[in-house]
Amino acid sequence: MNLQIAGNVQGFKQQEGILTIKTAEAEARVYIYSPTIIRVNISKNFNPDDTSFAVVRQPLADFDFDESSANIDITTSALKLSIQKSSLRFNFFTAGGISLSEDDARFGTNWQGERVTCYRRLFEGERFIGLGEKTGNLDRRGAAYVNWNTDAPNHTPDSDPLYKTFPFFIGLHSGLTYGLFLDNTHKSYFDFGASTDEETSWFGADGGDLNYYFFGAQGVAKIIEDYTWLTGRMEMPPLWSLGYQQCRWSYMSADEVLNIAQTFRKKQIPADVMYCDIDYMDDFKIFTWNKKTFPKPKQLLDKLKAMNFKLVTIVDPGIKVEQGYKEYDEGIERDYFAKYPDGENYTGYVWPGRCHFPDFFREDVREWWGAAFTALTGPGVEGFWNDMNEPAAWGQNIPWLVKFGDKFMPEVRNAYGMQMARATYEGTRKILGNKRPFVLTRAAYSGTQRYSAVWTGDNTGTDAHMLLGQRLVNSLGITGMSFVGVDIGGFSGNPTPELMVRWNSLGTYTPMFRNHAIQGSKMREPWEWGKDNEKIIKKDIEQRYKLLPYLYSSFYQSNQTGLPVSRTLAIEHSFDENVFDERFQNEFMFGDAMLVVPVKSTKLTEDIYLPKGSWYRLSSNEFYEGEQIVNVSAPLTDLPVFVKAGSIIPMQSVVQSTNEKGDGALQVHIWNGNEANSFIYYEDDGVSYDYEQGVYYKRVIRFDPVNKSISLSAVEGEFKSRFMQLKFVLHGFGGIGLKDEIIENKSGEVEVMLIRA
Numbered sequence: 001m002n003l004q005i006a007g008n009v010q011g012f013k014q015q016e017g018i019l020t021i022k023t024a025e026a027e028a029r030v031y032i033y034s035p036t037i038i039r040v041n042i043s044k045n046f047n048p049d050d051t052s053f054a055v056v057r058q059p060l061a062d063f064d065f066d067e068s069s070a071n072i073d074i075t076t077s078a079l080k081l082s083i084q085k086s087s088l089r090f091n092f093f094t095a096g097g098i099s100l101s102e103d104d105a106r107f108g109t110n111w112q113g114e115r116v117t118c119y120r121r122l123f124e125g126e127r128f129i130g131l132g133e134k135t136g137n138l139d140r141r142g143a144a145y146v147n148w149n150t151d152a153p154n155h156t157p158d159s160d161p162l163y164k165t166f167p168f169f170i171g172l173h174s175g176l177t178y179g180l181f182l183d184n185t186h187k188s189y190f191d192f193g194a195s196t197d198e199e200t201s202w203f204g205a206d207g208g209d210l211n212y213y214f215f216g217a218q219g220v221a222k223i224i225e226d227y228t229w230l231t232g233r234m235e236m237p238p239l240w241s242l243g244y245q246q247c248r249w250s251y252m253s254a255d256e257v258l259n260i261a262q263t264f265r266k267k268q269i270p271a272d273v274m275y276c277d278i279d280y281m282d283d284f285k286i287f288t289w290n291k292k293t294f295p296k297p298k299q300l301l302d303k304l305k306a307m308n309f310k311l312v313t314i315v316d317p318g319i320k321v322e323q324g325y326k327e328y329d330e331g332i333e334r335d336y337f338a339k340y341p342d343g344e345n346y347t348g349y350v351w352p353g354r355c356h357f358p359d360f361f362r363e364d365v366r367e368w369w370g371a372a373f374t375a376l377t378g379p380g381v382e383g384f385w386n387d388m389n390e391p392a393a394w395g396q397n398i399p400w401l402v403k404f405g406d407k408f409m410p411e412v413r414n415a416y417g418m419q420m421a422r423a424t425y426e427g428t429r430k431i432l433g434n435k436r437p438f439v440l441t442r443a444a445y446s447g448t449q450r451y452s453a454v455w456t457g458d459n460t461g462t463d464a465h466m467l468l469g470q471r472l473v474n475s476l477g478i479t480g481m482s483f484v485g486v487d488i489g490g491f492s493g494n495p496t497p498e499l500m501v502r503w504n505s506l507g508t509y510t511p512m513f514r515n516h517a518i519q520g521s522k523m524r525e526p527w528e529w530g531k532d533n534e535k536i537i538k539k540d541i542e543q544r545y546k547l548l549p550y551l552y553s554s555f556y557q558s559n560q561t562g563l564p565v566s567r568t569l570a571i572e573h574s575f576d577e578n579v580f581d582e583r584f585q586n587e588f589m590f591g592d593a594m595l596v597v598p599v600k601s602t603k604l605t606e607d608i609y610l611p612k613g614s615w616y617r618l619s620s621n622e623f624y625e626g627e628q629i630v631n632v633s634a635p636l637t638d639l640p641v642f643v644k645a646g647s648i649i650p651m652q653s654v655v656q657s658t659n660e661k662g663d664g665a666l667q668v669h670i671w672n673g674n675e676a677n678s679f680i681y682y683e684d685d686g687v688s689y690d691y692e693q694g695v696y697y698k699r700v701i702r703f704d705p706v707n708k709s710i711s712l713s714a715v716e717g718e719f720k721s722r723f724m725q726l727k728f729v730l731h732g733f734g735g736i737g738l739k740d741e742i743i744e745n746k747s748g749e750v751e752v753m754l755i756r757a
């Protein structure tokens with residue numbers, strides 16, 4: 001195989017917002033999307049069909065550049081790209097001329113056959129975060145990863161690849177930040193100095209173009225904002241999907257589902273969602289119900305509804321080969337399945353036996369798939385769980401000859417799951433009219449946040465997996481996926497009661513809070529762990545429901561800015577080395593205000609790191625200065641959770657489901673601090689898309705420590721808050737003359753309220 005390295009620039013031209021540069025070996029195209037986002041696409045063989053599954057924005061129509069004998073320079077208000085002519089190299093600088101990221105001087109972009117890689121300079125002390133669902137440390141320096149969406153049952157805390165592909169990372173060095181998104185769905189590779197001479201890192205793919213977007217904003221949060229501007233942001237989730245979710249593979253009958261739901265209500269343990277895993281179907285045929293065990297789906301859904309429960313049902317991509325089965329017959333008749341090059345449908349074995357696989361890359365197939373959900377929405381299902389969409393089949397090795405349209409499987413495999421989630425989302429959104437569907441997918445590619453939540457697949461009931469799960473959640477957040485969950489308790493194996501309790505506490509602070517377990521495992525519901533543990537689990541689930549106003553406002557932040565709900569400390573404290581210390585790397589902010597410390601179930605005290613700022617322990621109001629390592633108690637009844645001084649957290653009374661009104665009071669908790677702070681409180685009906693038409697309720701709550709005042713902005717939007725009363729709950733104000741107290745105001749109409757010492 002020949003090595004080809006992009007050589008000297010032979011010519012260039014600018015046309016319709018694209019600067020095209022030619023060398024003997026390749027062609028490069030440069031586009032500007034915004035002052036902080038530049039796209040570079042280098043190819044030996046451009047595909048005229050320049051489409052992306054991820055990107056939803058268009059480049060600028062035109063931009064200026066300067067040419068000198070050595071370089072072509074493009075300068076924006078934030079960023080400078082200096083393109084070296086011989087040999088062709090792409091080097092990025094801040095507008096002030098400080099180096100952010102450079103091609104390796106020797107190799108730059110190069111090819112071995114179709115395989116393309118880009119070698120880049122590794123800076124001293126450079127750290128890397130991102131890539132989404134990847135095992136290993138928060139700091140990815142010294143590690144290498146592969147993207148190849150894989151069904152990974154029994155994966156370990158070191159396995160790679162897992163189910164999803166997010167070829168986006170953020171580099172941190174010299175007090176500077178940059179981001180890079182390789183938009184290429186082939187099998188791809190990232191090496192952050194794993195085994196090299198400490199001078200180079202590299203990334204590449206088995207085929208396709210070296211097509212990347214460079215982000216030059218300063219600050220990790222700003223880069224995430226730019227990345228999600230480019231690839232889209234999540235919609236507001238249905239409020240019910242933020243409640244507690246109870247799943248199992250499988251509840252075997254409608255009666256069992258109802259019985260579990262009733263037990264939640266009887267024991268007054270709040271919950272919103274029950275799940276049906278694959279056994280609700282007739283012979284695992286998608287869009288059917290098992291006539292014996294789920295004979296009257298509508299009746300089941302009605303009964304659940306009367307108890308304020310929603311139901312989520314699973315769908316897999318594999319369509320059973322069986323004449324007379326509607327989806328099979330239609331798929332054959334209309335030629336909707338993936339094929340071998342000779343036109344024969346590909347057959348793989350999954351739960352139903354021999355299956356064909358819909359070609360979700362086709363719009364007509366997506367529409368057909370989406371419309372079929374009436375079999376589930378008819379009886380009343382509003383949540384749709386997409387599994388096995390890597391895609392997975394027994395043997396786990398779909399032949400490379402299988403084609404989706406004109407593309408062979410290896411070219412687009414990494415986007416298959418995303419396209420299934422898209423078909424599910426678009427179809428169910430259409431059927432449900434103005435109601436928000438809840439979609440959950442296992443496989444994903446960059447941009448999936450536009451369609452679906454994700455969970456991290458088949459973990460195991462061990463402490464190591466609980467901690468890994470938190471890193472996966474935090475890392476997925478960097479790549480635009482805010483609505484993320486893990487199987488609480490661990491999918492495989494049986495957790496100890498202590499681990500179950502601890503993991504459930506952490507679940508309270510996980511964007512999607514779902515308890516799920518493998519077939520054959522011990523039952524997992526909150527009451528299966530003894531009376532004392534049940535009490536703790538119940539209290540933690542109640543805490544989740546108290547926090548819903550805060551959590552919903554935090555999701556609004558994801559909807560508006562792309563900032564995730566669960567945030568690694570590296571987002572705000574990017575150059576604090578303690579944040580990357582293996583002892584502290586799992587800590588995270590849950591929204592703006594709360595710092596959560598995952599602690600193994602076997603440890604009842606823990607060394608933790610509190611970053612810059614001052615902190616209060618949520619459970620006791622105990623005060624701590626930041627930038628220190630402290631040893632704190634961590635009994636199973638009290639996961640270490642801290643609130644940043646000056647924070648504002650709106651809460652509500654405990655309700656049994658998100659459909660209950662509660663006592664009508666919004667409790668605005670404020671913790672004293674020296675810095676001014678504000679919180680955007682957001683509310684809407686939690687159900688419909690009316691918020692897109694301005695039917696929401698939004699106001700800014702401000703805390704001013706100098707004037708000792710708390711103020712509320714005027715209300716924006718047309719929605720009437722469901723809370724009739726505002727209560728302010730003050731923490732830590734004793735020392736300055738205000739004692740902790742509750743101040744009530746009966747009218748939600750009050751615009752400004754001052755509290756003075």
Ligand code: MIG
Nearest residue numbers: 248249277278314387457458
């Ligand atoms: O072959 O539907 O990750 O959550 O319970 C296993 C059964 C298929 C894998 C999913 C898991 C689900 C299970 N599924």
